[in-house]
Amino acid sequence: MLGLAADRLRADTNRLLAFLFHQGILDEQFLQLQQLEDETSPNFVSEVVNIYFHESEKLLRNLRSLLMDKEFSDYNKMGIHLNQFMGSSSSIGAKRIRNVCVAFRAASEQNNRAGCLRALELLEHEYCFLKNKLHELFQIQQQRALAAAVRYPMQN
Amino acid sequence: MTVERIVSETKDQFPIGMRVLAVDDDPTCLLLLETLLRRCQYHVTTTSQAITALKMLRENKNKFDLVISDVHMPDMDGFKLLELVGLEMDLPVIMLSANGDTKLVMKGITHGACDYLLKPVRIEELKNIWQHVVRRKKFDRKDRNNSDSQDKPHAESGEAAGIRNADNNVKVNKKRKDQNEDEDEDRDEDGHDNDDSSTQKKPRVVWSVELHRKFVAAVNQLGIDKAVPKKILELMNVEKLTRENVASHLQKFRLYLKRISCVANQQANMAAALGTADSSYLRMGSLNGLGNFHSLAGPDQFHNAAFRSFPPSGVLGRLNTPAGLGIRGLPSTGTIPLGHVQNSGHSSNDLNKLQSFVPGNHNANILQGMPLSLELDQLQNNKGVSHIGELPAANSTSVFPVPGSLVDARITGFSNNPILGVTSNSLMLEGSSQQSALHASNLRDGVSAIGFQNGNTLSDFASIDPVSNQLRDSKSDLQGQAASMNRNAGQIMTSVPQEWNASIPTNGAMIQLDQCLDQHNSIFHRTMDSDSIGSMSFVDPLSIKAHNSAMEPSVIDKEGYLMYQSRPQGNHIPDNVGSLEDLASAMMKQDQDNGKPAYGNFGHNSYSHRTCI
Numbered sequence: 001m002l003g004l005a006a007d008r009l010r011a012d013t014n015r016l017l018a019f020l021f022h023q024g025i026l027d028e029q030f031l032q033l034q035q036l037e038d039e040t041s042p043n044f045v046s047e048v049v050n051i052y053f054h055e056s057e058k059l060l061r062n063l064r065s066l067l068m069d070k071e072f073s074d075y076n077k078m079g080i081h082l083n084q085f086m087g088s089s090s091s092i093g094a095k096r097i098r099n100v101c102v103a104f105r106a107a108s109e110q111n112n113r114a115g116c117l118r119a120l121e122l123l124e125h126e127y128c129f130l131k132n133k134l135h136e137l138f139q140i141q142q143q144r145a146l147a148a149a150v151r152y153p154m155q156n
Numbered sequence: 157m158t159v160e161r162i163v164s165e166t167k168d169q170f171p172i173g174m175r176v177l178a179v180d181d182d183p184t185c186l187l188l189l190e191t192l193l194r195r196c197q198y199h200v201t202t203t204s205q206a207i208t209a210l211k212m213l214r215e216n217k218n219k220f221d222l223v224i225s226d227v228h229m230p231d232m233d234g235f236k237l238l239e240l241v242g243l244e245m246d247l248p249v250i251m252l253s254a255n256g257d258t259k260l261v262m263k264g265i266t267h268g269a270c271d272y273l274l275k276p277v278r279i280e281e282l283k284n285i286w287q288h289v290v291r292r293k294k295f296d297r298k299d300r301n302n303s304d305s306q307d308k309p310h311a312e313s314g315e316a317a318g319i320r321n322a323d324n325n326v327k328v329n330k331k332r333k334d335q336n337e338d339e340d341e342d343r344d345e346d347g348h349d350n351d352d353s354s355t356q357k358k359p360r361v362v363w364s365v366e367l368h369r370k371f372v373a374a375v376n377q378l379g380i381d382k383a384v385p386k387k388i389l390e391l392m393n394v395e396k397l398t399r400e401n402v403a404s405h406l407q408k409f410r411l412y413l414k415r416i417s418c419v420a421n422q423q424a425n426m427a428a429a430l431g432t433a434d435s436s437y438l439r440m441g442s443l444n445g446l447g448n449f450h451s452l453a454g455p456d457q458f459h460n461a462a463f464r465s466f467p468p469s470g471v472l473g474r475l476n477t478p479a480g481l482g483i484r485g486l487p488s489t490g491t492i493p494l495g496h497v498q499n500s501g502h503s504s505n506d507l508n509k510l511q512s513f514v515p516g517n518h519n520a521n522i523l524q525g526m527p528l529s530l531e532l533d534q535l536q537n538n539k540g541v542s543h544i545g546e547l548p549a550a551n552s553t554s555v556f557p558v559p560g561s562l563v564d565a566r567i568t569g570f571s572n573n574p575i576l577g578v579t580s581n582s583l584m585l586e587g588s589s590q591q592s593a594l595h596a597s598n599l600r601d602g603v604s605a606i607g608f609q610n611g612n613t614l615s616d617f618a619s620i621d622p623v624s625n626q627l628r629d630s631k632s633d634l635q636g637q638a639a640s641m642n643r644n645a646g647q648i649m650t651s652v653p654q655e656w657n658a659s660i661p662t663n664g665a666m667i668q669l670d671q672c673l674d675q676h677n678s679i680f681h682r683t684m685d686s687d688s689i690g691s692m693s694f695v696d697p698l699s700i701k702a703h704n705s706a707m708e709p710s711v712i713d714k715e716g717y718l719m720y721q722s723r724p725q726g727n728h729i730p731d732n733v734g735s736l737e738d739l740a741s742a743m744m745k746q747d748q749d750n751g752k753p754a755y756g757n758f759g760h761n762s763y764s765h766r767t768c769i
Binding site: 052 | 187255277279
């Protein structure tokens with residue numbers, strides 16, 4: 001029974017990852033993150049991703065408040081936030097998010113506020129989607145760890 | 157010298173244990189960078205603030221071998237940090253940014269960065285950064301030797317760098333390089349011990365603010381033209397300061413000054429380019445820009461003789477055949493090995509020269525992913541050509557393993573685009589600009605599906621829903637744009653031979669495609685994966701069609717347009733955005749006309765290919 005659960009969980013993980021890669025939501029940079037995870041840094045991926053989420057939410061909030069401001073004119077400042085968001089997204093392997101950032105940047109360079117707003121909405125949407133999926137992934141992995149622990153109880 | 161110490165202590169282990177200082181305000185990237193660096197077995201210190209980094213470096217400059225810093229930081233501009241580190245501590249600094257914009261990269265070069273990495277950083281790139289440490293040590297040694305034996309020539313070459321005559325520069329730089337090599341060989345013959353001991357005899361000097369101030373005062377007193385290390389040393393009257401220390405610091409200082417004036421010139425140049433295609437103006441501006449840029453290239457930053465960035469014809473030529481080679485390299489917007497770039501020549505832009513140069517570069521690797529940017533400077537002899545793609549040459553490492561078929565495809569690609577590459581805006585071949593073009597058009601179309609295709613790289617780029625009505629609307633705009641671009645381009649392109657014309661679009665288009673493709677392949681040297689290769693074939697029929705069709709001008713305009721996407725010519729952009737769909741629909745029509753079902757299978761996906769282009 002436990003064995004089956006572990007297998008199912010592994011299949012779930014694989015399926016989710018395959019989906020994310022196939023849809024272009026994640027790219028191979030994410031794989032690099034996974035490769036960096038080892039005995040010395042066992043939770044590296046979730047660590048980095050959580051930091052990313054934390055920072056991204058700040059950045060998205062900043063972007064939104066900038067754009068919502070009636071007297072918004074400081075595209076430079078927006079560009080800075082955007083640049084950081086783009087950098088961290090690409091470092092995580094969040095390909096779709098990064099692509100939207102590129103579009104956002106283009107709109108910003110043209111001082112196209114409407115375009116920026118559209119891009120921001122898209123960005124928020126993509127970000128939420130990614131966050132949900134990655135949370136799901138981490139949950140599955142946690143369950144797998146638990147399942148493994150139950151199977152091979154730790155000797156204290 | 158720290159490296160020598162490491163070498164002597166753990167001779168076999170370098171670059172293991174190399175001490176890196178990583179600076180980035182973004183915690184995600186910082187953590188990732190730290191982990192990657194540790195994985196490379198370097199010794200890593202991190203900080204999120206530039207000010208802290210400077211403090212650490214000033215505390216003990218021998219504590220680190222290399223600095224990696226983000227460009228955009230809230231407390232201090234990354235370039236400023238770069239400058240300070242270079243001036244004060246003489247450590248190699250690698251810049252890091254999510255933005256691979258040519259102007260930024262250029263800024264990095266002029267400020268003295270020894271490399272410019274794009275995020276996301278890959279471990280393969282980090283595995284090689286130790287080369288900058290070694291290189292700098294070598295060049296430092298060579299500089300000192302050089303200044304030992306040639307005080308005046310050293311000063312002269314510094315001046316020569318400012319001389320407008322590019323040929324001189326090439327000769328002087330070459331000469332210096334040759335001499336360096338000779339001396340280096342001599343040293344090597346003396347034996348490794350001698351090298352160690354001789355470098356150990358010259359402990360690194362910390363150029364504190366106080367010391368630098370005295371230096372500047374002395375230089376000003378003597379006059380920048382007459383300032384020679386010996387006299388400066390006398391004026392400064394500081395104990396334990398050797399003439400060599402002063403000489404190398406003087407060189408850096410000159411670079412700094414040139415850069416300042418160069419920046420001013422370049423801004424003037426840009427303004428000129430944007431304003432008018434007047435060749436004489438450009439020539440005037442370009443002289444300064446070029447001359448300055450030459451001087452900026454210190455030997456410790458550029459050492460690849462193969463690099464020719466300037467003659468416009470050269471660039472075009474390079475775009476042509478070797479463009480095939482070059483383009484191979486171009487796609488990756490990953491590491492831009494500034495160390496490989498040599499500022500050799502704004503040599504006279506004879507086409508002949510270029511022609512001969514070009515074949516020579518067949519084996520060389522030339523373009524390593526440096527975005528193609530058009531420099532005004534190069535226009536000296538070629539009237540009216542306002543831009544030149546600047547392609548930094550890689551060193552002898554071979555070009556990326558892009559399958560030959562891809563290269564061919566690229567070369568056969570687009571036909572004459574008299575417009576392409578000509579207007580004042582630089583040819584932005586970075587993936588980001590391509591993407592931005594695509595995404596901008598997406599936004600305009602209100603399409604939200606980005607990368608919602610299969611995992612194919614090309615599909616990342618905005619699937620554009622066939623919004624045919626928008627296509628039609630923008631078509632007229634495109635024509636108008638084409639007309640105006642044509643007018644501008646007309647004068648410019650007259651002096652450029654036809655084959656060069658042909659090469660530009662090829663280059664542009666191919667590079668765009670590569671850029672698109674390589675967005676997925678962030679590894680610089682990575683062979684195109686099967687998806688990319690597969691998708692490349694989609695391009696061929698497209699490009700061939702472009703070649704054949706009467707739609708050609710607009711197709712190519714589109715290409716050209718795409719490349720200029722990120723330029724500040726706001727007026728062009730909105731109109732041209734629609735032109736992507738225009739191209740797509742035109743292509744589709746042609747497909748149908750020609751009865752080629754090339755895109756038949758792909759349906760929705762086909763647009764995504766096109767948009768990549």
